[in-house]
Amino acid sequence: MATQKLLCNLSLIFLLFFHFHYGTCELQLNYYSQTCPNAEEIVKEQVISLYHKHGNTAVSWLRTLFHDCMVQSCDASLLLESINGIQSEKISTRNMGMRNFKYINTIKDALESSCPMTVSCADILALSARDGAVMLGGPRVEMKTGRKDSKVSHLAEIDASLPNHNDSMMYVLARFQSVGIDVEGTVALLGAHSVGRVHCLNIVDRLYPTVDPTMDPNYAKYLMGRCPHPNPDPTVVEYARSDRESPMILDNMYYKNLMKNKGLLTVDQELLSNPITSPYVEKMAADNAYFHEQFSKALLILSENNPITGDDGEVRTDCRFVNRD
Ligand code: HEM
Ligand SMILES: *[C@@H]1O[C@H](CO)[C@@H](O)[C@H](O)[C@H]1NC(C)=O
Numbered sequence: 627m628a629t630q631k632l633l634c635n636l637s638l639i640f641l642l643f644f645h646f647h648y649g650t651c652e653l654q655l656n657y658y659s660q661t662c663p664n665a666e667e668i669v670k671e672q673v674i675s676l677y678h679k680h681g682n683t684a685v686s687w688l689r690t691l692f693h694d695c696m697v698q699s700c701d702a703s704l705l706l707e708s709i710n711g712i713q714s715e716k717i718s719t720r721n722m723g724m725r726n727f728k729y730i731n732t733i734k735d736a737l738e739s740s741c742p743m744t745v746s747c748a749d750i751l752a753l754s755a756r757d758g759a760v761m762l763g764g765p766r767v768e769m770k771t772g773r774k775d776s777k778v779s780h781l782a783e784i785d786a787s788l789p790n791h792n793d794s795m796m797y798v799l800a801r802f803q804s805v806g807i808d809v810e811g812t813v814a815l816l817g818a819h820s821v822g823r824v825h826c827l828n829i830v831d832r833l834y835p836t837v838d839p840t841m842d843p844n845y846a847k848y849l850m851g852r853c854p855h856p857n858p859d860p861t862v863v864e865y866a867r868s869d870r871e872s873p874m875i876l877d878n879m880y881y882k883n884l885m886k887n888k889g890l891l892t893v894d895q896e897l898l899s900n901p902i903t904s905p906y907v908e909k910m911a912a913d914n915a916y917f918h919e920q921f922s923k924a925l926l927i928l929s930e931n932n933p934i935t936g937d938d939g940e941v942r943t944d945c946r947f948v949n950r951d
Contacts, residue, residue, distance in 0.1 A: 653772045682726065702751055706947065774938070817878065822867075831892075842888050853866060
C-alpha cells in the first residue's frame with residue numbers, strides 16, 4: 627500500500643512537471659493487487675451466485691451504477707441510508723423502482739471476510755455492473771478500481787443530474803455530455819433498457835388520455851393490459867417490459883424494437899425520432915457487436931466519473947453507513 631502511494635505520488639510529480647494531466651494516477655487496473663488480490667474474483671463469484679438465485683440482481687447492478695455515477699461521482703453515495711443527518715438518495719422519485727440493494731451487502735460481506743476495510747463500496751458498484759453485464763450476455767468491460775466512498779448523500783442534486791423518463795433528447799444528450807459521454811455513447815448506454823422492467827407510473831403518460839400516436843398500436847395494447855389505470859398506485863407493483871422477447875439479455879433487441887415504434891419510455895422512443903441519435907439506433911439495431919463495443923466504451927467512461935480518490939472519501943465497512951471511526 628505504501629509503495630503504491632509512493633509510486634503514485636512520484637508519477638504525479640513527474641506528470642505535473644511535464645504538464646501532463648495526472649488523472650491516470652487516480653484509478654488503476656487491479657488497484658487491490660497488493661491489498662486484496664482476490665477482490666475482483668470475489669465480486670465476480672458473488673455476482674454469479676446472486677444471478678443464479680435472483681437473475682434480476684444483474685439487471686439492478688447496471689441501473690445502480692448509472693444512478694450512482696451520474697449524480698456527482700461514482701462514490702456509492704446512493705447506498706447511504708437516512709440516519710445521523712443523512713437523507714438517503716433512495717427516497718428520490720428518480721430512484722423509484724430500484725431494487726436488490728440488500729445484495730450489495732452480500733457482496734460486501736464476502737469482501738470484508740477476506741480483506742477487512744479494504745475494498746470500497748464504490749468499486750463494488752463498478753465491478754458488479756461490469757460482471758452483471760457479462761451474466762446478461764453483454765460485453766466484458768475492463769474497469770479500473772481505487773474509488774473511495776463518499777461521506778455524504780447528494781440527494782439535493784439528483785433532479786438536476788439524472789434525466790427523467792420524459793425529458794427531451796437535447797437535454798438528455800447534454801447531461802451525458804457533461805460526464806464525457808458523446809451521442810453515440812448515450813445511444814449505446816440507453817441500450818441497458820434492453821433488460822429489466824418499468825413501472826406503470828413512468829408509462830401512463832404515453833397511454834392516457836390518448837395513446838401516443840407514434841407508438842405501435844399492438845404494443846400500446848400490451849402496455850394498456852399491463853397498465854390499466856391512468857393513475858397507478860405508486861405502491862402497487864405494476865410494470866411492463868421494454869424488451870418482451872429477451873428481457874434478461876443485454877442485446878440490440880432494444881434498438882430493433884425502437885425501429886418498430888415499440889419504445890417504452892418517452893426517452894427511448896426519442897432516440898429514433900431525433901435526427902441526431904437515429905443514425906446510431908439504426909446501426910445498433912443492425913449490428914449487435916457494434917452495440918456491445920459502444921456500450922463497453924460508454925459504461926467505462928460512466929464508471930470513471932469524478933471518483934473520490936483521496937482523503938475526502940473512505941472505505942465504508944458497511945455500504946449503508948458512513949464509518950463511525
Ligand atoms: C436518459 C437516461 C435514462 C432515463 C430517463 C432512465 C429512466 C429509467 C426509468 C424511468 C426506469 C424504470 C424504473 C422503474 O419504473 O422501475 C429505468 C429502468 C432501468 N434503467 Fe434507465 N434510464 C436512463 C438511462 C439508463 C442507463 C444509462 C442505464 C445503465 C447503463 C439504465 C439502466 C436501467 C435498467 C437496467 C433498468 C431496469 C431496472 C429494473 O428492472 O429493476 N438506464 N430507467
Ligand atoms: C414528466 O413526468 C412527470 C411524472 O413522472 C410529470 O410530473 C411531468 O409533468 C412530466 N413532464 C413533462 C414535460 O411532460
